Amino acid sequence: MALPRLTGAIRAFGNIADSELLEADVSGDIGRKRRVCADEESAQGLTWKHLSTTVLRLGEKDNQVVTKELRNLISTARDIEAQTVLKLGAEIGLCFPYHIITSVQIDKQRCSDGATVRALCCKSPGCEFGSGSFHCLWVGTETEFSEVEAGAALLFSIFKDTETVTKAHSLHIQRIFGPFPSSAATKACKITNHIVNMLPDKTLELLNVNSSANEDDRAEFGENLHFSQRRVEPPREDELSWLDFPNGDNSEPLFSMKY
Amino acid sequence: MAVPLDKLVISVYNEERKSKEQYPALHPRWIKNVQFICYQAPPLDVEDKVFANEWKERADFIIRDLHWLLKQPHDKFWCQVIFDKSLHRCIDSYLKFAPRCFDVVYNLPDDLQKIESEIYRLVYMVCVRMATHKESKVDTVILVNGSTSVDIHCSLSASPRYVSMTKQKHFITPEEFGKILYENYIFDIPRLMDLAALYGTNHTGDQGNKPLLTKMITNIFTQQPNYGNDLAEAIPTILQIFQNISITCGVMTNIAGQTPQKLDQANIIPLVSMETKQFQDVIFYLSDTLYTIWIFLDVYPPACNTFVQKDFIIKLASLYDSLFPALIGVMKEREWSCNSYYNMVMDKLRLAQLHVLKIFRQVISFNYLDPLLDAGSEEEAGSHVEGYVHFMSGVLAEKWFLCHLNHLYPFRDDRDLLMQSRYPIDETRLQFILDAINEAAATCGWQMKSAADAV
Structure with missing residues (x-):
């Protein structure tokens, strides 16, 4: 809970601050942020189409094996995304966890910011949460499948040069998908390694795409500015005891352990 | 002769319409959809791994985005600062909710403390830059023969990126700078007070961040008397x-x-x-x-x-x-x-x-x-x-x-x-x-x- 502050009161009552920011809603902003990150990675990175055609064209072994591993990668990406959908559902106030329903009951919902929720929801009359409650579940549609493909391509990009899942990899995946089971990341890493091993040398170069390296190399404002992290401890009560009111009640405080 | 950012015009060749269109360098067209997210104070109970991880994830996004913002050239930085409300919310939330030196001491574990310290520094640097109307020797947009216009080619649907070519001083006209700050609520009185409370504390042995903070706030009040x-x-x-x-x-x-x-x-x-x-x-x-x-x-x-x-x-x-x-x-x-x-x-x-x-x-x-x-x-x-x-x-x-x-x-x-x-x-x-x-x-x-x- 926020501590009471002078500046909070001036913001609320002073009529001199941006009133639009008074009720900043943090619920769901991480979900929106993940979508932006995912879109950005998709726009800049490796596409599923490029990945699958390259791999199928250059794969040394039986295409059926390659196809199977590509499918496995898609399936793993879907597992990771499904976790995100549940998380997203909880963030925008839909019920959690989901329950399975038939397609007849499916009703698409929208987020408060107008973006379509990637989960599909139901209004099951027998729902334990009561009439009108929405339950999230993962049902693949065409649009959503393209998102899974983008996720699978991203997993391939992350794991193509490594055989282990490091903390940095996990953070990268979490930034895009949100919390996910670590077993899914390990599985995606194994599948990617298997696919890479079936490819001839230098194929990976064909799968490398432009990144935002240029931006990362730029100098950052403030790098040369002095900055002090140290914060001063305020004086202790005994140093300020001269601020007492000696005519007042000077009795010792009563202590009890009942709180 | 250098042109102030507020006077700079960028000509865009629209390949779809086969025509040249002009936009001010300070225009919402040039911002990137970053979706800065709001800051929340560190969890009081750091043993609660769920809250601690959520806080870390949120903080990680903020750190990445603020690093990105500080790496932007002068013109891009100012477009984002003026037109991106999510950035305003992010900075405002930090100033409001960040722990002060007199708040109950958080016994944060080292990893969380490191993250908190990094946001503390980054928000300060963003505010320093927002209070500065003149920057020198940073990469900038192409300036042709000192003219006030820049030519670039792009389609309307894409957000064009223009390449840094020259090094020169960057500035915004002081009067316009004051107007920009005030009319877009980039700073307001509660934020200036928050900045003082967060960064103005005297440090043992030196003045800490106070001298620069004093310069910043003085510049803001000087350029915009309405404050x-x-x-x-x-x-x-x-x-x-x-x-x-x-x-x-x-x-x-x-x-x-x-x-x-x-x-x-x-x-x-x-x-x-x-x-x-x-x-x-x-x-x-x-x-x-x-x-x-x-x-x-x-x-x-x-x-x-x-x-x-x-x-x-x-x-x-x-x-x-x-x-x-x-x-x-x-x-x-x-x-x-x-x-x-x-x-x-x-x-x-x-x-x-x-x-x-x-x-x-x-x-x-x-x-x-x-x-x-x-x-x-x-x-x-x-x-x-x-x-x-x-x-x-x-x-x-x-x-x-x-x-x-x-x-x-x-x-x-x-x-x-x-x-x-x-x-x-x-x-x-x-x-x-x-x-x-x-x-x-x-x-x-x-x-x-x-x-x-x-x-």
Whole structure:
């Protein structure tokens, strides 16, 4: 809970601050942020189409094996995304966890910011949460499948040069998908390694795409500015005891352990 | 010749329409959809891994985005700052919710502390850049023969990126800079106060971030005088806050209004039986309010001009004598769960007291004592002396305030200074103040101490 502050009161009552920011809603902003990150990675990175055609064209072994591993990668990406959908559902106030329903009951919902929720929801009359409650579940549609493909391509990009899942990899995946089971990341890493091993040398170069390296190399404002992290401890009560009111009640405080 | 960013126009060749279109360099067209996210204070219970991980994830996004923002060239940075509301929300949330040096100490584990420290630095750097209208020798957009226009090719659907080609000074016209800051709420008075509270604290052995912060805030007030008016508008709100705290504590005051406010005794919970959480919040609120005012005046002393209005400091002295004895008395009467909790709340209360004295002194010193010896004429010196006497005379009825103020800032030193001025002050007026201080000390049973004993 926020501590009471002078500046909070001036913001609320002073009529001199941006009133639009008074009720900043943090619920769901991480979900929106993940979508932006995912879109950005998709726009800049490796596409599923490029990945699958390259791999199928250059794969040394039986295409059926390659196809199977590509499918496995898609399936793993879907597992990771499904976790995100549940998380997203909880963030925008839909019920959690989901329950399975038939397609007849499916009703698409929208987020408060107008973006379509990637989960599909139901209004099951027998729902334990009561009439009108929405339950999230993962049902693949065409649009959503393209998102899974983008996720699978991203997993391939992350794991193509490594055989282990490091903390940095996990953070990268979490930034895009949100919390996910670590077993899914390990599985995606194994599948990617298997696919890479079936490819001839230098194929990976064909799968490398432009990144935002240029931006990362730029100098950052403030790098040369002095900055002090140290914060001063305020004086202790005994140093300020001269601020007492000696005519007042000077009795010792009563202590009890009942709180 | 360099062109100010606010005058720079960029010509875009629209391949779909086969025509040239012009856009100002400061235009929402050039922003990137970053979706900056809001900051939340670190979890109090760091053992709760779910909350700790959520906080880390949120913090990680903020750190990445602020690094990205600080790497942007001058023009891109300013487009994002002006037109991206999510950035405003992010910075505002940090300034509002980031822990202050006087907040209950968070025992954050090293990894969380490292993250918190990084955001602390990044937000400061973003604010420094937002308060700077002139940057030098940073990569910039192409400038053709010193013209005010830049040609680039792109389609309407894509957000074009223009390549840095030259190094030169970047700036925004000072008048336009002031307008941009004010009209887009890039800074406002609460944010400036938050900045002072977060970064203005003196550091042991050096001045810390205060010198640069002072420059920043001075530049903001200089380029946009409307901030001075806003500060004056904040004064009644601050007085109302003190009034509300007094009412909550069941103390009758006349701080905010013209007529004494009657207390509705039926709705007032006696301080001694008030819920611990509510009582603690009252103390924390009071402490935060007084610290924030003091540190703001310390970082930006010209604001002292505003705090003499509406007899602000006289009302503060009145609050001191009516509210603090009641609170200190109740502190000792209430039951506390443990000694350390009592000490923590008492520390806050003492600091609040101390800052009342410091605010009063800061305002008096800046407006009347500091400029006294440099006064060029008797008339000028006279206005400073009369100002000092007016405010000291206004607080003579506040016995405890006088005792404690005199302990921290002995009146005899002020009297010596006043006697050295060009203005021939009537000594009996100063003697009258001294007599009132002595009488207050006698009434309160206060032992006069030397200034060396004081903090």
